Amino acid sequence: MAVTVHWFRHGLRLHDNPSLLAALEDAEEFYPVFIFDGEVAGTKICGYNRWKFLHECLQDLDNQLKEVGGRLYVFQGDPCEIFSTLFQEWGVKRLCFEQDPEPIWQPRDNAVKKLCEDNDVEWIERISHTLWNPKDVINQNGGSPPVTYMIFRHVTDGLGPPDKPVNDPDFSSVKLPLPEKFQFELPCLEKLAPERVCEEKKINGWIGGEKRGLELFESRIKVEQKAFKAGYCLPNQYQPDLLGPPMSLSPYLRFGCVSVRKFYWKIMEVFNEVSTEEPSYQLIAQLIWREYFYTMSVGNDKYDQMKENPICLNIPWYENETHLKKWQEGETGYPWIDACMKQLKIEGWIHHVSRHAVSCFLTRGDLWISWEEGFKMFLEHLLDADWSICAGNWMWISSSAFERALQCPKCFCPVRYGRRMDPSGAYIRRYLPVLKDMPLRYLFEPWKAPKAVQEKANCIVGKDYPLPIVNHKEASKKNYEMMEEVVSCLKKCAIPHCAPSDESEVRSFVWLPDHLAAGGRGCTANDICDGIAGM
DNA sequence: ATTGGGGTTGGAAAA
DNA sequence: ATTTTCCAACCCCAA
The missing domain is CATH 1.10.579.10 (DNA Cyclobutane Dipyrimidine Photolyase, subunit A, domain 3)
Incomplete structure (x- = not known):
C-alpha cells in the first residue's frame, strides 16, 4: 500500500495506459500529475492552436478524473523541483510515466529518475506511445537503428505484432486525494505566453482530448469498415477531401488521446471481420512510418538539424x-x-x-x-x-x-x-x-x-x-x-x-x-x- | 510508384 | 460570330 503518482506527458488518456495501471496497482493514494515546464507536450515552440488543443486534452483528463472523484494536478515549473516538493508533501512511494523515446526528453527523464532513486521512490516507465519499444527494435537490429525503412519493417516483423491494449483503469480501490488549497485552473496561453497568442484565433473544428479523440476514432473506424466491405483498394489517382471536416486522428495520436495500439488492433480486427485475406501492410503503413521516425531519432539529438546530423545530407541551401x-x-x-x-x-x-x-x-x-x-x-x-x-x-x-x-x-x-x-x-x-x-x-x-x-x-x-x-x-x-x-x-x-x-x-x-x-x-x-x- | 513533360485533341472561355 | 488562347484529358515516357 503506497502513495503513487502518474506523470502525464504524452499519453493524455486513461485507456490503454500501462504506466497508469502500474501506478494504480496496490496503491493507497493516487495522484495524477501534469507539469508545464515550458517544453512538455511540444510547448517550447507552440502556436495558439496547439496550446488550445493541449488545454482541451488536460481539461478532458480533469473532467474524467472528476467523474471518479479525483482531479488532475497541474503544476508549472521544473519537474525535478516540483517532484522534489511533492515527494515530501505527499509521501510518494512510486512514480509512473509513459516512455518518451525521443532524445530531447532524456535529460528531463534521467534527472527525474535520479531524483526518484535519491529519494527512495520507485519509478516505473512503460511503453505505450509507440507500437514497439524503440530500444527493442534497435537491439533486434544488432544495436543500431535499422539502416532502411525496409529493414525497419523486417525487424519489426521479427519482433511480432505489437502488444494489445491494456484494460481501462479501475479507480475504485484507490483514494484520489482532493487538494485543500491547490488551484486547478489550467494556466491559459494568454497568461503563460501572451506573445504566442496570434490574431488568428479561428475556430478550426479540432477539439483536444481523449473523449473527442475516441468519438472521432469510432466514426473513422465506421468509414474504414465501409471501405473494406466495398472492397478496399489503394486509390491510384485519388481526390483528397481538402474541404470536409477534420477526420484525421493524427493530433490525437500525437498527444496520446487515442492509443496507437488501439488504432492498430482495431483496424486489423475490422478488416478481418470483413475479409479473409491477409490484411494489407498499407492499412497500417502510416502508423509504421510514425514508428519509424520515432525509432530513428533515438540517440540522435541532432535529428532536427542539418549540421552534425549523421543521417542528413549537407545541402548548400539559400538563406533568404x-x-x-x-x-x-x-x-x-x-x-x-x-x-x-x-x-x-x-x-x-x-x-x-x-x-x-x-x-x-x-x-x-x-x-x-x-x-x-x-x-x-x-x-x-x-x-x-x-x-x-x-x-x-x-x-x-x-x-x-x-x-x-x-x-x-x-x-x-x-x-x-x-x-x-x-x-x-x-x-x-x-x-x-x-x-x-x-x-x-x-x-x-x-x-x-x-x-x-x-x-x-x-x-x-x-x-x-x-x-x-x-x-x-x-x-x-x-x-x-x-x-x-x-x-x-x-x-x-x-x-x-x-x-x-x-x-x-x-x-x-x-x-x-x-x-x-x-x-x-x-x-x-x-x-x-x-x-x-x-x- | 508517382510525378512532370511532351505530344495531341476537343472544347470552353476570352478577346 | 469568329478567332485565339489555353486548359482538361488523353497517351507515353523519363526520372
Whole structure:
C-alpha cells in the first residue's frame, strides 16, 4: 500500500495506459500529475492552436478524473523541483510515466529518475506511445537503428505484432486525494505566453482530448469498415477531401488521446471481420512510418538539424529571409501554396497533399531554403507535429536523408498539382478570399489573368494579391540541377554497405555512402506526410 | 510508384 | 460570330 503518482506527458488518456495501471496497482493514494515546464507536450515552440488543443486534452483528463472523484494536478515549473516538493508533501512511494523515446526528453527523464532513486521512490516507465519499444527494435537490429525503412519493417516483423491494449483503469480501490488549497485552473496561453497568442484565433473544428479523440476514432473506424466491405483498394489517382471536416486522428495520436495500439488492433480486427485475406501492410503503413521516425531519432539529438546530423545530407541551401517570410505568411504569389499555408496557420492541420506541396516548394522545389525552417514552422503550428516525426518527414521531403538523398524525385508544380488536388478551386477561395471572384481558369496562376479579368474579380495582382516570388519553371530547373550535383558527388563515394537479403528488394535500394549508412537508411514507400504520420 | 513533360485533341472561355 | 488562347484529358515516357 503506497502513495503513487502518474506523470502525464504524452499519453493524455486513461485507456490503454500501462504506466497508469502500474501506478494504480496496490496503491493507497493516487495522484495524477501534469507539469508545464515550458517544453512538455511540444510547448517550447507552440502556436495558439496547439496550446488550445493541449488545454482541451488536460481539461478532458480533469473532467474524467472528476467523474471518479479525483482531479488532475497541474503544476508549472521544473519537474525535478516540483517532484522534489511533492515527494515530501505527499509521501510518494512510486512514480509512473509513459516512455518518451525521443532524445530531447532524456535529460528531463534521467534527472527525474535520479531524483526518484535519491529519494527512495520507485519509478516505473512503460511503453505505450509507440507500437514497439524503440530500444527493442534497435537491439533486434544488432544495436543500431535499422539502416532502411525496409529493414525497419523486417525487424519489426521479427519482433511480432505489437502488444494489445491494456484494460481501462479501475479507480475504485484507490483514494484520489482532493487538494485543500491547490488551484486547478489550467494556466491559459494568454497568461503563460501572451506573445504566442496570434490574431488568428479561428475556430478550426479540432477539439483536444481523449473523449473527442475516441468519438472521432469510432466514426473513422465506421468509414474504414465501409471501405473494406466495398472492397478496399489503394486509390491510384485519388481526390483528397481538402474541404470536409477534420477526420484525421493524427493530433490525437500525437498527444496520446487515442492509443496507437488501439488504432492498430482495431483496424486489423475490422478488416478481418470483413475479409479473409491477409490484411494489407498499407492499412497500417502510416502508423509504421510514425514508428519509424520515432525509432530513428533515438540517440540522435541532432535529428532536427542539418549540421552534425549523421543521417542528413549537407545541402548548400539559400538563406533568404524575404522568401522565407513570404512562404511562412502564405504570400508567395502561388495561390495553391498560399492557401495551404493560410490553413496551416489558421487551423493547425493540413492534409498531407498540402504538406507535400508547401514543403517541396520551400526546399528542393522552388525556394531552396533549408528544411529546418519548415520543420520549425510545422512544429509551431501543426497539431500533430512531434519533434522526431516532423524532422524525419522534412528530411525525407527535402531529399536530405534516407534513400531520397540519392534519388531525388521530380518536384511538385505549384500550379498543376494545385489544379489536380483542388479542381473546383473551392479550397483556394476558402483560404484566400481575395481570389474568390477570380475565374477558375486563372485561379492557380492569377498573374496570367488579363487586366480586365483582374479588375472584374476585384483583385489586382501585385496589389491585392502578390506576384509570384519566383518563377517556378526556372527555379525548379536550377534547383533540380543543384540537387543532381549533390547526388553525383555522393554517388562517387558511395560504397555497398550491406546486401539486401531478398533479390527483389534490390530495385528499391540505392547504396548509401558509409557516413549515411551508419545512421541512415533508405525506403521506398511514399505518401508519408499523411496526417497520421504526423509530419 | 508517382510525378512532370511532351505530344495531341476537343472544347470552353476570352478577346 | 469568329478567332485565339489555353486548359482538361488523353497517351507515353523519363526520372
